Amino acid sequence: MLYVHVNTASSAEKPLQAVHPASELLRALASPVRLGIVRELSGGDKRVHELVAALKVSQPLVSQHLRVQRASRIVAGRRVAREMEYFLVDDHVAHIVLDAIRHAAEN
Structure with a gap:
């Protein structure tokens, strides 16, 4: 098992509000359908x-x-003819989701 050391000294000095954006990101991912959408879009743009x-x-x-x-x-x-085509704004989100899916599959 791999353990990652988090520098708690600097984390303790930051107010809890500093993690609010990360909490909002995780909330927006907190659904099997939403995780599936990100997983699918990690392979490229897709129409609905x-x-x-x-x-x-x-x-x-x-x-x-x-x-x-x-x-x-x-x-x-973006509109393509009569359909909408969706894409990930930031590939970092795909890494978070794909890592979480792989991690959950290991357990």
Whole structure:
């Protein structure tokens, strides 16, 4: 097992508000559908119907979760013809999600 040392001296000096943005990010990811969306988008841009097919959930459900992720600036979209195509705003989020999925699979 790998243990990572966190410098608690500097962490203790920072107010709890400093971790609020990270808490909001994790809240925006706290759903199997949202994690699935990030996992799918980590492989490249996808249109809504592609996400629906990959996740095997309804289009309204995917759209609802995409709204949350757009508001949290996790994903962004652009119109391509008559459809919306979504992409990750920041690849760091994909690393967080993919690492969490791998970690959970190990247990």
